[in-house]
Amino acid sequence: MADVARVESLTKRYGDLLAVDDVSFSVREGEVFGILGPNGAGKTTTLECIEGLVTPTAGAISVLGMDAARDADAVKRRIGVQLQASAYFDYLTLTEILDLFARIYDCAAASADLLRSVGLVDSAGATMEKLSGGQRQRFTIAAALVNDPDLVFLDEPTAGLDPQARRSLWDLVSAMAQDGRTVIMTTHYIEEAESLCDRVAIMDRGRIVALDTPRNLVRSMSDPHRITLALDGVCGADGLRALRSVTDVTAGDDGAFVLRSSDPTETVPALTRWLAESGFALTRLEIDTDTLEDAFLALTGRELRE
Amino acid sequence: MLVLHLTVANLKMILRNRQALFWALAFPLVFVFVFAMIGSFSRSSAVTVGVVDRAKDDASRQLLSGLDAFDVVMRDDEAQARLDARSGDLGYLLIVPERLASLARDAPPASVTLVYEEGRQGAVALAVERALARMDLALAGVSPKFALNTESLASDDLSFAQLALPGLVLWGIMSNSIIGMAVVLANYREKKIFRRIKVSPMRARTFFAAQVMAYLALSLAQAAAIFGIGAAVMRVDLSGNLLAIGLLIVACNIVFLNLGFIVGAFSKTAAAASGLGNLVVLPMVMMSGVFFPLDVLPRIVAAVTRFLPLSPMVEALRGVAIGSKALSDFPLEIALIAAWLALTSMIAVRIFKFE
Numbered sequence: 001m002a003d004v005a006r007v008e009s010l011t012k013r014y015g016d017l018l019a020v021d022d023v024s025f026s027v028r029e030g031e032v033f034g035i036l037g038p039n040g041a042g043k044t045t046t047l048e049c050i051e052g053l054v055t056p057t058a059g060a061i062s063v064l065g066m067d068a069a070r071d072a073d074a075v076k077r078r079i080g081v082q083l084q085a086s087a088y089f090d091y092l093t094l095t096e097i098l099d100l101f102a103r104i105y106d107c108a109a110a111s112a113d114l115l116r117s118v119g120l121v122d123s124a125g126a127t128m129e130k131l132s133g134g135q136r137q138r139f140t141i142a143a144a145l146v147n148d149p150d151l152v153f154l155d156e157p158t159a160g161l162d163p164q165a166r167r168s169l170w171d172l173v174s175a176m177a178q179d180g181r182t183v184i185m186t187t188h189y190i191e192e193a194e195s196l197c198d199r200v201a202i203m204d205r206g207r208i209v210a211l212d213t214p215r216n217l218v219r220s221m222s223d224p225h226r227i228t229l230a231l232d233g234v235c236g237a238d239g240l241r242a243l244r245s246v247t248d249v250t251a252g253d254d255g256a257f258v259l260r261s262s263d264p265t266e267t268v269p270a271l272t273r274w275l276a277e278s279g280f281a282l283t284r285l286e287i288d289t290d291t292l293e294d295a296f297l298a299l300t301g302r303e304l305r306e
Numbered sequence: 307m308l309v310l311h312l313t314v315a316n317l318k319m320i321l322r323n324r325q326a327l328f329w330a331l332a333f334p335l336v337f338v339f340v341f342a343m344i345g346s347f348s349r350s351s352a353v354t355v356g357v358v359d360r361a362k363d364d365a366s367r368q369l370l371s372g373l374d375a376f377d378v379v380m381r382d383d384e385a386q387a388r389l390d391a392r393s394g395d396l397g398y399l400l401i402v403p404e405r406l407a408s409l410a411r412d413a414p415p416a417s418v419t420l421v422y423e424e425g426r427q428g429a430v431a432l433a434v435e436r437a438l439a440r441m442d443l444a445l446a447g448v449s450p451k452f453a454l455n456t457e458s459l460a461s462d463d464l465s466f467a468q469l470a471l472p473g474l475v476l477w478g479i480m481s482n483s484i485i486g487m488a489v490v491l492a493n494y495r496e497k498k499i500f501r502r503i504k505v506s507p508m509r510a511r512t513f514f515a516a517q518v519m520a521y522l523a524l525s526l527a528q529a530a531a532i533f534g535i536g537a538a539v540m541r542v543d544l545s546g547n548l549l550a551i552g553l554l555i556v557a558c559n560i561v562f563l564n565l566g567f568i569v570g571a572f573s574k575t576a577a578a579a580s581g582l583g584n585l586v587v588l589p590m591v592m593m594s595g596v597f598f599p600l601d602v603l604p605r606i607v608a609a610v611t612r613f614l615p616l617s618p619m620v621e622a623l624r625g626v627a628i629g630s631k632a633l634s635d636f637p638l639e640i641a642l643i644a645a646w647l648a649l650t651s652m653i654a655v656r657i658f659k660f661e
Contacts, residue, residue, distance in 0.1 A: 052505065053501060073507055076506060079505070081502070083498060086497070086498040086499065086501055087498060088499065089315070089319060090319070090323075090493075091318065091323055092319060096315065100311065103311045104508045105507060106507075
């Protein structure tokens with residue numbers, strides 16, 4: 001598949017602050033590409049460099065086969081942008097704002113269809129100030145789609161929304177992908193990146209520390225699986241530590257053991273054999289896999305919290 | 307055309323912001339009413355003539371008919387009337403002795419007394435003298451061979467209210483254009499609407515032109531309203547050429563809008579824009595001959611303020627709207643306005659960004 005956006009050695013410096021530090025990646029056609037990271041990681045600056053809002057200090061960016069700096073006007077016509085916390089005109093109705101933006105892009109106004117697609121058809125005659133936070137975010141998505149763009153940028157689309165409003169926004173992003181649009185979005189919610197994005201770039205302190213599908217990011221960790229078990233008698237940890245693919249054993253709550261395993265398909269049969277030999281019976285068994293959050297913690301050394 | 311569509315959208319936004327619209331009109335109109343009141347007050351106090359008429363005969367009636375042009379108040383109590391004249395409640399006090407007609411016939415000269423504040427000269431004393439002279443001639447049976455016609459120079463003799471009205475109009479459109487425009491721009495910046503526009507293909511000059519056209523339409527309506535209401539309330543005769551007045555207002559208002567763009571470019575928030583806008587507006591209003599003529603300022607200050615944008619505008623609009631002069635009578639003023647137009651346009655276009 002063709003690359004819709006390519007970023008090469010992008011660097012942005014604000015005085016002494018290095019906001020984006022030598023970042024390179026490419027976004028494929030039709031994918032939902034996520035940039036995940038804590039506040040101040042450089043996500044928004046990276047996005048705004050690609051959108052043409054911010055002039056990079058160094059590096060090359062191409063969007064839809066065009067040079068982002070040289071062909072900025074042509075690029076603007078084919079991208080849709082939802083900015084973080086941006087408002088629209090106070091005294092115009094939703095329909096009037098969408099009609100005005102359709103004029104700006106010199107394309108046919110389809111405000112009714114756009115409002116229907118984001119579930120705001122009943123508020124067509126209302127002004128922005130009458131909308132709830134979730135409705136406002138949905139409207140900014142409608143406004144980003146006025147020109148039927150090939151590439152859509154969403155900057156923290158669900159920041160500050162309640163869980164229900166967040167779900168309804170996720171549906172909109174999924175719908176965009178189904179329509180064949182490419183989406184580049186930033187987020188600092190792990191579960192958002194996990195459930196929406198085809199690929200995720202993890203950003204920290206201006207750099208990309210990892211980039212892959214959410215599943216591969218987790219898999220790339222050395223021993224991402226956790227086996228928690230409890231026995232009907234007392235024994236030491238040495239026997240368990242010797243099981244195949246087990247890398248570590250720690251004490252869990254209530255006398256349980258927590259085994260770290262690089263491959264549970266080898267560890268579990270070995271555990272069964274060991275139980276038969278040692279005569280112990282299981283009173284508890286849980287097998288689970290680390291989440292993207294654990295991967296993030298391992299990669300950046302810090303938790304992802306607002 | 308995007309620019310027309312955007313102009314209409316801007317006008318909608320202006321008209322829907324009811325509170326701002328109300329004050330844009332109400333503020334200058336409050337001053338129109340205040341100035342109208344000051345004007346009528348000063349007119350009535352100047353010409354009140356108290357008369358103590360003890361004669362009440364043909365001669366006194368003839369004398370008093372000569373004072374028709376003034377506001378005459380008949381008084382009975384001479385002592386009280388003299389006190390009122392001293393305190394200023396009466397501008398003049400005319401005292402007519404008993405039996406004026408018979409005194410003139412039997413023991414001339416029969417004298418009447420006119421009491422007025424020292425240094426106060428004028429029309430009332432002249433009118434009394436003229437009436438007495440006419441009565442002398444009539445008594446002698448001589449018909450007058452000479453007569454004096456008086457003509458007041460209405461077009462040059464402008465009242466305070468008449469002088470003030472064009473300045474109030476300019477002040478109204480100026481404060482609305484500079485502060486209104488600056489606040490709108492700062493608001494767009496504060497709410498990041500500019501950033502949203504910047505990622506769209508809209509050009510800065512399209513945005514600029516649509517803002518200017520919308521505010522020009524508003525200012526022309528505003529000027530018409532203040533001129534209209536002011537002329538009615540202040541009894542000002544608007545004899546000027548409407549086209550010349552309109553052209554002048556358009557040119558002046560573009561200068562104001564450019565200044566608004568410049569102020570807006572330097573203001574991070576709407577509150578800052580309002581403050582900075584007032585800093586530009588208020589000194590100009592004070593120093594450009596809106597409220598008092600430039601001649602009363604110290605010579606050095608006047609020499610500087612004469613070149614502020616508002617000064618030539620007030621001078622030219624006053625002449626064109628009230629004094630029935632043509633634009634060509636103000637070459638210096640028009641040149642100054644044109645210079646400000648060019649300068650502010652250049653700076654505004656260069657400084658404005660969607661940031």
